[in-house]
Amino acid sequence: MVKATLVAASLAAAQGAAAQEGAPAAAQEDPFLWLEEIDGARALDWVRAQNARSLAELEGDARFEAFHRAALEIFTSEERIPAPGLVGETVRNFWQDGAHVRGIWREASLESYLAGAPDWRLILDIDALAEAEGENWVYKGADCLAPAHDRCIVNLSRGGADAAARREFLVSEGTFVENGFSFAESKGTTAWVDEDALLVGVDFGEGTMTTSGYPRTTRLVRRGEDPASARVVFEGAKTDVGVWPYAIVRGGKTWLFVTRALTFFESEHYLLDDAFEEKKLPLPAKSNIQGVLDGFIVASIQEDWAFAGRRFRAGDIVAIDPAGTKAELVFSPNEHQAVGGVAASESALFVQLLDNIVGKVKKIERRGGKWRARDVALPGEGDVSLGSVNAHGDDLFLYFDSPTVPQTLFYVSAAGERARVKQNPAFFDAAGVVMRQHEATSKNGTKVPYFVIGREDVMEAGNAPTIQYGYGGFEVPVTPGYSGTIGKLWYERGGLYVIANIRGGGEFGPRWHQAALKENRQRAFDDFFAVSEDLIARGLTSPQKLGAYGGSNGGLLMGVALTQRPDLYGAIAIGVPLLDMLRFHKLLAGASWMGEYGNPDIAEERAYIEKYSPYQNLRPDAAYPRVFFFTSTRDDRVHPGHARKMAAKMAAMGHDFLYYENIEGGHGAAANQKQAAYRTALQYVYFARQLMDGPASSASAGE
Numbered sequence: 288m289v290k291a292t293l294v295a296a297s298l299a300a301a302q303g304a305a306a307q308e309g310a311p312a313a314a315q316e317d318p319f320l321w322l323e324e325i326d327g328a329r330a331l332d333w334v335r336a337q338n339a340r341s342l343a344e345l346e347g348d349a350r351f352e353a354f355h356r357a358a359l360e361i362f363t364s365e366e367r368i369p370a371p372g373l374v375g376e377t378v379r380n381f382w383q384d385g386a387h388v389r390g391i392w393r394e395a396s397l398e399s400y401l402a403g404a405p406d407w408r409l410i411l412d413i414d415a416l417a418e419a420e421g422e423n424w425v426y427k428g429a430d431c432l433a434p435a436h437d438r439c440i441v442n443l444s445r446g447g448a449d450a451a452a453r454r455e456f457l458v459s460e461g462t463f464v465e466n467g468f469s470f471a472e473s474k475g476t477t478a479w480v481d482e483d484a485l486l487v488g489v490d491f492g493e494g495t496m497t498t499s500g501y502p503r504t505t506r507l508v509r510r511g512e513d514p515a516s517a518r519v520v521f522e523g524a525k526t527d528v529g530v531w532p533y534a535i536v537r538g539g540k541t542w543l544f545v546t547r548a549l550t551f552f553e554s555e556h557y558l559l560d561d562a563f564e565e566k567k568l569p570l571p572a573k574s575n576i577q578g579v580l581d582g583f584i585v586a587s588i589q590e591d592w593a594f595a596g597r598r599f600r601a602g603d604i605v606a607i608d609p610a611g612t613k614a615e616l617v618f619s620p621n622e623h624q625a626v627g628g629v630a631a632s633e634s635a636l637f638v639q640l641l642d643n644i645v646g647k648v649k650k651i652e653r654r655g656g657k658w659r660a661r662d663v664a665l666p667g668e669g670d671v672s673l674g675s676v677n678a679h680g681d682d683l684f685l686y687f688d689s690p691t692v693p694q695t696l697f698y699v700s701a702a703g704e705r706a707r708v709k710q711n712p713a714f715f716d717a718a719g720v721v722m723r724q725h726e727a728t729s730k731n732g733t734k735v736p737y738f739v740i741g742r743e744d745v746m747e748a749g750n751a752p753t754i755q756y757g758y759g760g761f762e763v764p765v766t767p768g769y770s771g772t773i774g775k776l777w778y779e780r781g782g783l784y785v786i787a788n789i790r791g792g793g794e795f796g797p798r799w800h801q802a803a804l805k806e807n808r809q810r811a812f813d814d815f816f817a818v819s820e821d822l823i824a825r826g827l828t829s830p831q832k833l834g835a836y837g838g839s840n841g842g843l844l845m846g847v848a849l850t851q852r853p854d855l856y857g858a859i860a861i862g863v864p865l866l867d868m869l870r871f872h873k874l875l876a877g878a879s880w881m882g883e884y885g886n887p888d889i890a891e892e893r894a895y896i897e898k899y900s901p902y903q904n905l906r907p908d909a910a911y912p913r914v915f916f917f918t919s920t921r922d923d924r925v926h927p928g929h930a931r932k933m934a935a936k937m938a939a940m941g942h943d944f945l946y947y948e949n950i951e952g953g954h955g956a957a958a959n960q961k962q963a964a965y966r967t968a969l970q971y972v973y974f975a976r977q978l979m980d981g982p983a984s985s986a987s988a989g990e
Contacts, residue, residue, distance in 0.1 A: 319935045323874065323928035325920060330931065334920070337934065337946040341915075345945065348972045354776055355968035359385075361771040362960040362967075366712045368696050371400060371684050373677040374436045378405070381426060383960045389413040390426055390959070394458070401698055401708060410458055411441065425959075427451045431458070432479040433536035434679055440468060440477045440485070446921035446950075449876075450474045453489070470514065474923075475502040478534040478543065483510040486532035486543060486559075491515055494525070499879035500923075501529025505545050507563055520563045521545045528879040536678065537579045537633070544576060550882035551761070552589065558609060569594060569611045573601075573797070578631025581653040583608060585617060585636060587626055589762070589797040602626060602796040604638065604651075606658070617658045618651055625796040627764060630676035630683070637663070637683055639673050641764055644724075644736065644794050646671030648685065650703070664705055666695070670768035684708070688769040690740045691717040714771030715779055719743050722767055727821035730813040733790065733802075737818045738767045739827060741783035746827060752978035753783040753828035755819060759791035759811035760840035761883060762800035776971040780979070785822060789814035791840075805885040806895045812847045819855045831857045832978050836970075838862030839925055840883075846901030846933065849911055858977035859914045860970055863922055866929040868900035869893065874926035902933055907940035915945040915973040917966060945973060 324330045345351060363385045372379040378400040383390040390413045395405035417424040427442035437458045442451040451474075455467030468485060470477075474496075475489035488502035492515065497503045503525060506517040523530040528548035535542045543559040553572035557565040570576075573589035583606035592599045594614045599605055604617040604626060618638060620626055627646075628639035636651040638660075648663040648671055665671060666687055674684030674696065681701035688694040693711040700706075719742045726734045745751045754777065758765050767786050777784060788794045791803035791811035803811040819835070822828050835856050837845045842864020849859050869887045871877040885892035897903055914937075918930040927948060934946050947969055949962060 317932075318939075319932040322931035322935055323926065325927065331920075333935070334931065334948045334950075338948060341945040341947055342969070345947075345969050345972050348976060350975055351968060351972050354971050355965060357775050358772050358964035358967045358971075359961065361714050361775065362964040364712060364714075368686075368694060368709050368711055369405070371675050371696070373397070373675040373680075373682065373684065374431075375434070375677070375679045377436075379410070380407075381428075385961075387412070387414055388959050388961055389417055389424065392426065392429070401706070403709065410461060411456070413443075416443075429456070430477050430479065432482060433534075433541075434539075438464075438479075438482055440479075445472065447919070448921045448923040450923055453477060468508070468510070473502070474500060474529075476531050476533065478532045480507070480534070480541065480543065484508065486520070486534070486545075487514060487517070488530055488532055489514075497523070497525055497527050497529050497878075499528045500876050501531075501548075501879070503527055503530050505530055505532040518563070520559065521547070521557065521565055523547045535579045535631075537631075542579050542584075546576070548879075551879050552882045556586075558584070566611070568607065570607065577604070577629040578636065580606070580631055580634065580636055583615070583653070585629075585631065587629060589800075601798060604629065604636070606653075615658065618649065618660055620796060623795070625764060625793055625799070627793070628673040630673050631678070632676050632681045632683065633679055635681050637673055637676055639671060641766065641794060644738075644764070644766060644788060645669075646687075646766070648673070663699060663703070666697070666705075666707075667692075670766045690722050690767050690769060691720050693769050693771075711769070711771070715774030717774065717778075720774070720778055721746070725821065725825070727814075727817040729790075729810065729817040731810065733810070733814070735790070735814045735817055736788045736794075737821075738786045738788075739783055739822070740767060740773075740785070741778050742781070745781050745783060749826040750829050750832060751781065751783045751827060752832045752834075752974070753785060753822060754834045754836055754974055754978075755785040755787060755815075755822070756836050756841075757787040757789055757815045757818075757844050758837060758839075758841040759787075759789040759803060759815065759844055760800075761791075762793035762797065763840075764788075764793040766794075772967050772971070776967075777974075780975070782974075782978070783827065785818065787815055787818040789818070804883060805892065808884065808895070809899060812844065812851065812899065815844060815848065816852050816855065819852070823855075830855050831981070834858035834860070834974050834978050836860040836862070836974075838864070840865065842866070842925075842929075843868070843901070845914075847899050849914060850901045850904040850906075850909075851899070853909060853911045856912050858912055858974055860973060861914055861916050861930065861933075863918050863925050864916070864929050864933075865925055866900075866933040867902040868896050869903060871929070874928060875922075876924045877926070902929075902936065905933070905936055905940060905942075907942075909942075911937070911942050913943050913945065913977065915947075915970065917947045917949075917970070919949045921950070 322330050369380045376397045379394045392410040393407045395407045399406040413426045423446050425444045425447040427444045429439040429441045431439040439456045440453050441456045444451040450472050452472045453470040455464040470489050473490035478486040485508050487508045488505045503523040505521040507520050508514045508517040530547050532545045545557045547555040556568045571592040574586045577585045585606045587604050590601050603619045606615045606617050623643045625641045630637050638649045640647040645668050649660045651660045669689035672686045674686050676683040685697045695710040696708040698706045698708050721743045722740045789811050835848050842861050845859050845861040846866045865871050887893045916930045918927045
């Protein structure tokens with residue numbers, strides 16, 4: 288093991304070199320700003336050095352080979368469910384396995400898929416394309432012209448970044464269209480108007496992107512036309528998050544929309560007429576359009592709304608007429624429910640609900656001028672998600688699982704008949720594995736639910752190696768489901784796994800999320816700590832055996848756990864994180880998240896942000912557990928500089944850590960299943976070393 292003092296010495300030398308080269312004043316204030324140069328030679332040398340040091344240790348652990356082999360078998364299993372995308376009487380699927388590392392896009396008849404013997408036909412081989420073109424292509428989906436879905440815009444990313452190149456492709460011929468629509472690599476989107484025209488929001492050059500790094504214009508690009516000179520049909524402000532066009536086809540009619548995101552949560556919605564003139568829809572700022580049904584535009588709202596003499600509550604699903612003169616209530620969840628996924632079929636709306644964090648699905652239709660909802664029959668209580676809803680019919684696929692039941696795919700016909708299609712393999716021995724739900728009391732008295740999963744005998748024995756997961760942001764719910772890797776690498780080895788349903792998430796709708804916004808962010812952190820303290824008080828674990836894990840916004844949560852309550856944890860895995868919260872808005876897509884965290888350039892908002900910002904709150908005299916950072920060079924959403932700078936600053940203070948940065952992979956820190964398996968193996972080796980073998984603190988590791 289390379290000691291922290293040696294790491295600190297090497298970093299001090301790098302800092303000295305930066306100063307000698309005449310670093311700007313800002314860099315002298317923060318000596319690690321040079322690590323924000325994503326592809327800078329010095330920064331990448333630092334990354335490679337950290338990778339070499341950390342990987343030598345983790346791969347050298349006697350468990351790594353077995354962990355990696357098990358994870359690889361799970362991630363690349365050919366017995367996995369091939370995720371179906373319903374397109375009329377056809378199923379499309381993108382598939383990755385050991386033989387197709389980058390993946391293949393393919394299709395089969397619905398009949399053969401339901402019979403369990405799909406007659407797959409290859410559409411596009413990404414491995415072959417990448418080799419032929421000498422590019423590190425990662426498939427990022429396709430936008431196809433309805434109702435035939437033959438003419439598509441295929442999105443291809445270099446290394447897994449959000450930015451993608453876009454090219455026209457014919458599914459029936461399996462080829463890219465010569466001299467067809469093509470757009471350079473950029474964040475953005477396209478929407479088909481007809482086979483010879485697109486609405487396009489991409490980077491068209493100087494001044495066409497927002498400060499968040501997303502398009503701020505939508506152009507009507509006709510076939511053969513130079514996109515740079517195409518008509519601008521909508522333009523937002525540079526300070527917006529972004530502008531996105533999209534099309535919804537129903538009953539032979541194409542509805543064209545543009546959403547202007549003012550902040551991450553506040554938007555304006557526009558309907559374009561036949562002349563491509565905009566009409567602003569009278570929806571509240573906190574709303575999302577979910578589809579078109581029976582001539583009405585259906586939207587979910589995240590704030591209370593009064594319109595046309597009616598009042599609606601945050602969390603409701605509403606419908607407005609295209610003229611914007613009336614609104615109807617489609618569905619209203621109760622105080623224990625939260626609307627999750629919403630998808631429209633040809634004549635119905637399917638709504639995935641969390642009911643006290645248990646999954647349910649409603650089918651909603653408009654009959655006789657009224658919206659009527661009924662339950663879609665499910666096989667039991669568990670985690671439910673909408674797989675694919677047929678826009679040209681009323682059938683759909685549903686996924687169901689629980690911590691002990693592998694993900695199972697069901698097909699629900701237009702008549703409501705449910706049929707089991709396929710189940711993922713049982714990747715671990717679930718005998719004796721149980722789930723318990725408890726409540727912790729947060730600092731301000733709020734009851735915070737959480738789940739504990741693992742073998743019952745381990746729970747009863749107590750003081751078990753435990754990983755506590757949390758996210759707590761952006762109204763994203765976290766639910767207990769089946770995980771082959773957690774089961775194989777953790778439950779089977781005597782570990783417990785905890786899911787903390789803290790405020791900031793979407794488990795109980797908009798109000799649960801909004802309770803932890805901006806100046807109230809500390810509530811999410813306090814909720815997480817309350818769960819940790821409750822676990823310890825119940826005797827299920829102890830600080831030496833309790834680990835914490837989170838990624839992205841959850842990575843921020845982990846950074847705060849490290850700096851505010853290091854006494855609670857023996858290990859913390861910090862994935863693709865935000866950590867320098869005084870600069871997050873200046874890095875990549877960070878400006879788009881000021882609606883969640885606040886604006887550090889405003890004095891009163893900076894004041895509450897800097898109180899918890901992990902990067903600013905590191906202390907040289909603190910006793911930190913030895914943390915594991917992981918991120919990706921190609922993550923163009925959360926800047927890898929967050930993890931780099933935090934690790935470098937810890938090293939300079941004499942604190943040890945482990946660090947892995949995938950040179951590709953995007954925000955998921957992995958560009959394919961093999962990379963995901965490798966990173967997962969590293970993570971569980973880390974937790975096993977810290978929590979099962981006995982934790983090493985950052986101070987002791989550096990002595």
